[in-house]
Amino acid sequence: MPEGSKMKKPDVKVVILGDMNVGKTSLLHRYTERKFKDTISTVGGAFYLKQWGPYNISIWDTAGREQFHGLGSMYCRGAAAVILTYDVTNWQSLAELEERFLSLTDTANHDCIYAIVGNKADLTDPKAQLPQDSDRVSEDRAECEEETGSQVLSTCPTPPASPASLSGVMVHKQVGHEDAMALYGRILRYKGLEENGSLPAEKMCFETSAKTGYNVDILFETLFDLVLPSILRKRNENQQSPTVDLEDCRGGNNKRGKTACC
Ligand SMILES: Nc1nc2c(ncn2[C@@H]2O[C@H](COP(=O)(O)OP(=O)(O)OP(=O)(O)O)[C@@H](O)[C@H]2O)c(=O)[nH]1
Ligand SMILES: [Mg+2]
Numbered sequence: 001m002p003e004g005s006k007m008k009k010p011d012v013k014v015v016i017l018g019d020m021n022v023g024k025t026s027l028l029h030r031y032t033e034r035k036f037k038d039t040i041s042t043v044g045g046a047f048y049l050k051q052w053g054p055y056n057i058s059i060w061d062t063a064g065r066e067q068f069h070g071l072g073s074m075y076c077r078g079a080a081a082v083i084l085t086y087d088v089t090n091w092q093s094l095a096e097l098e099e100r101f102l103s104l105t106d107t108a109n110h111d112c113i114y115a116i117v118g119n120k121a122d123l124t125d126p127k128a129q130l131p132q133d134s135d136r137v138s139e140d141r142a143e144c145e146e147e148t149g150s151q152v153l154s155t156c157p158t159p160p161a162s163p164a165s166l167s168g169v170m171v172h173k174q175v176g177h178e179d180a181m182a183l184y185g186r187i188l189r190y191k192g193l194e195e196n197g198s199l200p201a202e203k204m205c206f207e208t209s210a211k212t213g214y215n216v217d218i219l220f221e222t223l224f225d226l227v228l229p230s231i232l233r234k235r236n237e238n239q240q241s242p243t244v245d246l247e248d249c250r251g252g253n254n255k256r257g258k259t260a261c262c
Contacts, residue, residue, distance in 0.1 A: 019092070045071060047059070076108045088207060115205070116183060116184050120211070
């Protein structure tokens with residue numbers, strides 16, 4: 001962080017979970033830096049801060065590797081939204097969401113919002129192979145982040161991958177959109193939420209490509225819009241919470257060891 005700059009306090013927390021190699025870090029790179037770049041398997045977790053209008057949203061990237069599993073529930077503590085990520089070419093990665101990751105979200109807010117994301121759609125779906133970020137969009141974003149002071153490290157947007165740079169080879173799709181939507185229904189039941197009173201599966205299940213940018217902005221921006229009520233409620237609570245005046249507490253007739261105040 002540059003000298004003198006102050007870390008902004010996040011208003012709300014979003015966490016991304018899922019098995020190793022599904023593309024969690026790549027999705028965050030695509031959204032925050034507008035590029036697809038080489039990754040190394042995440043160790044522990046990583047934190048991004050995104051300015052969304054007047055609000056600061058912290059996005060926590062987590063490690064999918066089993067050895068870091070214990071950290072997951074700590075990262076989810078107080079989360080307003082959780083992105084459960086799988087790889088559309090890997091059935092097991094969807095199964096793991098239910099078997100290994102869902103219970104980690106028990107520490108999230110009671111009104112936490114869940115999105116289910118099937119990444120690597122470029123490998124199975126020709127329309128996801130088309131680059132989504134036009135140069136113009138990248139430039140706009142870079143200008144905007146300069147103005148708003150996004151604190152995500154590294155900017156320098158690169159041009160998106162051209163169709164020619166993509167392999168064009170289709171891989172067998174192992175997880176259908178309907179499988180993800182069925183999982184979403186089971187998550188609502190696990191959380192004790194009514195399906196008809198909650199956000200619909202069609203809105204909360206996405207197929208994305210971190211490689212091309214397909215649906216990546218839609219995913220994050222949908223979630224950010226949905227967590228706004230949480231932000232406003234938290235700000236409201238902070239304004240109303242009573243504060244203790246330590247000076248009052250120490251002064252007056254209170255003698256040390258008599259009335260237990262401080
Ligand atoms: N084709 C394709 N490959 C992707 C996509 N997203 C990620 N990858 C590749 O998948 C591999 C894993 O990506 P990461 O983003 O590191 O995966 P991760 O979920 O963060 O993995 P962990 O940090 O180990 O939990 C890398 O080789 C990426 O280049 C995508 O949308 N399409
Ligand atoms: Mg990672």
